[in-house]
Amino acid sequence: MTGPATIFDKPNAYIGKSVSRSDARRLLEGRGRFVDDIQLPRTLHAAFLRSPYAHAEIVHIDSTEAETAPGVVRVFKGEDLIGVVEPYVGILTHLAGLRSAPQMPIAVDRARWQGEPVAMVVASTRGEAEDAAELIAADLDPIPEACDAETALDEDAPVIHPELGTNLAWERLVEVGDTDAAFSRDDVHVAERTFRFGRHTGVTLEPRSAIAEFNPAEGKLTFWYSGQAPHMMQFILAKHLGLVEENVRVVAHDVGGSFGIKIHTYGDEIATAAVARIMGRPVKFVADRFESFLSDIHARDHVVNARIAMERNGLIAGLEFDDLSGIGPYSMYPRTSAIEMNQVLNLTGAPYVLPNYRARGRVVFQNKNMMCQYRAVGHPIAMAIADCLLEDAAAGIGMDPVEVRRRNLMADDGYPRTSAAGMKLDDLSHQRTLQELIDTMDYSGLRIAQAEALANGIHRGIGFVSMVEVTNPSPMFYGVGGAPIASQDGASLRLDAGGGLRISSSITEQGQGTNTILAQIAAGVFGVPIERVTVATGDTDTAPYGGGTWASRGAGIGGEAMLLAAHALKEQVLEVAASMLQTTVSALDIREGMIVDGGGARISLSDLARTVYYRGNELPSDLNPELVATRHFRVTGFPFVFTNGAMAAHVEVDTETGLVRILNFWAVEDCGRAINPRLVEEQVRGGIVQGIGGALYEECIYSGDGQLQNATMEDYLVPMAAEMPDIVVKHVETPTKTSILGAKGAGEAGTGGAPAAIMNAVNDALRPLDASIWRMPMTPERILKALGRI
Amino acid sequence: MSRLHRVTIEINGEQVTASIAARVNLIDFIRTEAGFTGSHLGCEHGVCGACTIEVDGAAVRGCLMLAVQADGANVVTVEGLAGMGRAKNLRAAFLAENALQCGYCTPGMLVSALEYIESGESSDRATIRAHMAGNYCRCTGYQAIVDAIAAVIESGEGA
Ligand code: FES
Ligand code: FES
Numbered sequence: 001m002t003g004p005a006t007i008f009d010k011p012n013a014y015i016g017k018s019v020s021r022s023d024a025r026r027l028l029e030g031r032g033r034f035v036d037d038i039q040l041p042r043t044l045h046a047a048f049l050r051s052p053y054a055h056a057e058i059v060h061i062d063s064t065e066a067e068t069a070p071g072v073v074r075v076f077k078g079e080d081l082i083g084v085v086e087p088y089v090g091i092l093t094h095l096a097g098l099r100s101a102p103q104m105p106i107a108v109d110r111a112r113w114q115g116e117p118v119a120m121v122v123a124s125t126r127g128e129a130e131d132a133a134e135l136i137a138a139d140l141d142p143i144p145e146a147c148d149a150e151t152a153l154d155e156d157a158p159v160i161h162p163e164l165g166t167n168l169a170w171e172r173l174v175e176v177g178d179t180d181a182a183f184s185r186d187d188v189h190v191a192e193r194t195f196r197f198g199r200h201t202g203v204t205l206e207p208r209s210a211i212a213e214f215n216p217a218e219g220k221l222t223f224w225y226s227g228q229a230p231h232m233m234q235f236i237l238a239k240h241l242g243l244v245e246e247n248v249r250v251v252a253h254d255v256g257g258s259f260g261i262k263i264h265t266y267g268d269e270i271a272t273a274a275v276a277r278i279m280g281r282p283v284k285f286v287a288d289r290f291e292s293f294l295s296d297i298h299a300r301d302h303v304v305n306a307r308i309a310m311e312r313n314g315l316i317a318g319l320e321f322d323d324l325s326g327i328g329p330y331s332m333y334p335r336t337s338a339i340e341m342n343q344v345l346n347l348t349g350a351p352y353v354l355p356n357y358r359a360r361g362r363v364v365f366q367n368k369n370m371m372c373q374y375r376a377v378g379h380p381i382a383m384a385i386a387d388c389l390l391e392d393a394a395a396g397i398g399m400d401p402v403e404v405r406r407r408n409l410m411a412d413d414g415y416p417r418t419s420a421a422g423m424k425l426d427d428l429s430h431q432r433t434l435q436e437l438i439d440t441m442d443y444s445g446l447r448i449a450q451a452e453a454l455a456n457g458i459h460r461g462i463g464f465v466s467m468v469e470v471t472n473p474s475p476m477f478y479g480v481g482g483a484p485i486a487s488q489d490g491a492s493l494r495l496d497a498g499g500g501l502r503i504s505s506s507i508t509e510q511g512q513g514t515n516t517i518l519a520q521i522a523a524g525v526f527g528v529p530i531e532r533v534t535v536a537t538g539d540t541d542t543a544p545y546g547g548g549t550w551a552s553r554g555a556g557i558g559g560e561a562m563l564l565a566a567h568a569l570k571e572q573v574l575e576v577a578a579s580m581l582q583t584t585v586s587a588l589d590i591r592e593g594m595i596v597d598g599g600g601a602r603i604s605l606s607d608l609a610r611t612v613y614y615r616g617n618e619l620p621s622d623l624n625p626e627l628v629a630t631r632h633f634r635v636t637g638f639p640f641v642f643t644n645g646a647m648a649a650h651v652e653v654d655t656e657t658g659l660v661r662i663l664n665f666w667a668v669e670d671c672g673r674a675i676n677p678r679l680v681e682e683q684v685r686g687g688i689v690q691g692i693g694g695a696l697y698e699e700c701i702y703s704g705d706g707q708l709q710n711a712t713m714e715d716y717l718v719p720m721a722a723e724m725p726d727i728v729v730k731h732v733e734t735p736t737k738t739s740i741l742g743a744k745g746a747g748e749a750g751t752g753g754a755p756a757a758i759m760n761a762v763n764d765a766l767r768p769l770d771a772s773i774w775r776m777p778m779t780p781e782r783i784l785k786a787l788g789r790i
Numbered sequence: 791m792s793r794l795h796r797v798t799i800e801i802n803g804e805q806v807t808a809s810i811a812a813r814v815n816l817i818d819f820i821r822t823e824a825g826f827t828g829s830h831l832g833c834e835h836g837v838c839g840a841c842t843i844e845v846d847g848a849a850v851r852g853c854l855m856l857a858v859q860a861d862g863a864n865v866v867t868v869e870g871l872a873g874m875g876r877a878k879n880l881r882a883a884f885l886a887e888n889a890l891q892c893g894y895c896t897p898g899m900l901v902s903a904l905e906y907i908e909s910g911e912s913s914d915r916a917t918i919r920a921h922m923a924g925n926y927c928r929c930t931g932y933q934a935i936v937d938a939i940a941a942v943i944e945s946g947e948g949a
Binding site: 127 | 928
């Protein structure tokens, strides 16, 4: 008998191949099924009245006129949901000291950010609901707000939750070695900078959407939503609406982009479910773009004072920073808004040998939209702190940025080891990915061309990042702190009578190609043509219990569960076949849908299955055939499985206009075994473009009194096709030893690494002008300011 | 209650008649009155391109047009392209190049790309990018979309 570990010893038809996504055909013919495509009879449409103020007392809400407007069925205020929805609090016990206040879906006494729901109208059409929302007379009394994170801890700052005493939500200090001593040495060069990372947001093209339907006869709630963690949502709806969990069905069909935006508890969605229950009719809520900007979580918003001490030979003697981040008025439930800061403290400098490291992070409440986990949580900040300081210091001692990395990056043969912040690292390839990157981009040629361009007054720059990415999280990420978030995933595989395989998995598809890689693994390990595999995900009524797709965990965790299930089913099927064919299991294999032995094909899978299902009388009575196998998998031994990569940006800065043009971008990614290299590349590319957005364009701009100034797609700049470069992606594969499959995640590396590489490239271009910039997005105005032109 | 207007629009070869308020935009009409849900809304103010459809042969932002303005018009959406066997090579190229991830932008992308290819433009990447600059995609980073369009043009076999 062959064990699962030998799967990769023989030729494999699918794993490692760039097969195309068969489910994409549906989307190409307009046959997707997004939430708003579902039209249920007697549906009510919801519209929300949202606070126009950043901070206000709710004095009185008069909905008399709205209630009699055409099509309106009812208007709900915050107090109407008291006793219907149990308030939620975004804290986790392993983030010691994290505080937040209970939150309700619709604000009750006070509104705490511009955009917080204060009333909800349900009507026959969305248009009627919106019209009626405008007729609500909301007497809101603005009170002093604390919008600026940097002053939110001042003595005289208004305290957003008086019962908490201050606006400090969480604080953590990491201290390793003797940082003070490192910085006081007289043989080190010190580079010190203040970084500012603006707020940005996910801008999924499909807005957040939900339909809730309550069946009073069964006491059952069905919740179709555009989201990425159905089982988590099932728990939340059950707990906070007072239902038993099995009576809540959460379904995520097609999801029009997610990136972490659609993984949180949003008041408007919870209210949608609560009101569906009250009304006994389906309720649909689809955010419009304005609402998306005001209520989809924002991300980043960090101010970091940081310094690095570097020896003359380029070795890092110490790294230190103090990071302050504003998270809006509550910590988001249930993942909390402290995770990003935690990641910054955990990940900064993780690629490097760092003898002395001190980092303080503070997370503060403020009267702006809530901040939480968005693609590459914490990574862009962590990578920029370390890699931008590294290149800054290297320039200070006159060392090439590649050489300084070679001297400080951990050796590829030195694992397992821990990072300065205590992260367990294994199976990484920093040195090799950097070398592959240098070879790919023709580094020396570019430097020559850069000097020639400079001689002609053209300012080009080359910047790098060496990075780690947190993937495949274990229970240590959320579960340990009490969050209802599964870290394990399950896969079920069934051989049908027709000889096809049916997969049911707890990871979810939001366009990454989850369903395809599951099919590849099942088809490859079990032995059928991939066309005979169908995949179902996203429905809590039928999927095995699991976490969904986030934190770059789908392929690594869900994929391994799939591999184990496919191998188990193969053994079960071969046992039946051996009995039917009067031979031994070890003499048989499954290939291309046929049971084979040394002499060739013996019986087809459909013949075998039909015998089992229809004509069991032909089987020995002591044979108990099982044509379904289910396996689960979780990561053990490591809190996370880290990946690594190296990226480089080549930019041109127009010193007259301040515009940055990205000429080239290269990435070498090591995500372990690449199940489908093209899908990995496309994850990396899409991620890099989101990183470019954060580095150069995207920012939620607030006025001093907490008004979002650019809440339209016209005013909030996202990367569009014309400005984006072609991106070269290469792979290095160092499989993780934590699984047989060896796959790590790949979804967030691009977004996590690209901003640092671009900042380094821009500063490389500005260096001959004695200018530098440490603030993202690096807008033309900020570049011109850095140049002293304005 | 606002006055209702009776409009008839040919959508993907079907005559669809309904009485609607003047403010109903063409995409809402197509999605809710006709039940063709392939076309999407992403911004409702003409910026994202998700709602791009063909109206009397021209690529149009369906969110910027009122259904009453399209009375008597001939509209083709992504479902119609597939149903009429148009843009077959383009769809195959999108599949081959993985030019879609979540697929929410795809209906609009296909119509914009088809307009470009049918106008006989070149496979120059910068020109393709300039033409597609009105269609937002959050997932792909655009490169695969450019690859797909360029591949169709270079094949010389049309969309
Ligand atoms: S929905 Fe029409 S352009 Fe965005
Ligand atoms: S594929 Fe998701 S927006 Fe384009």
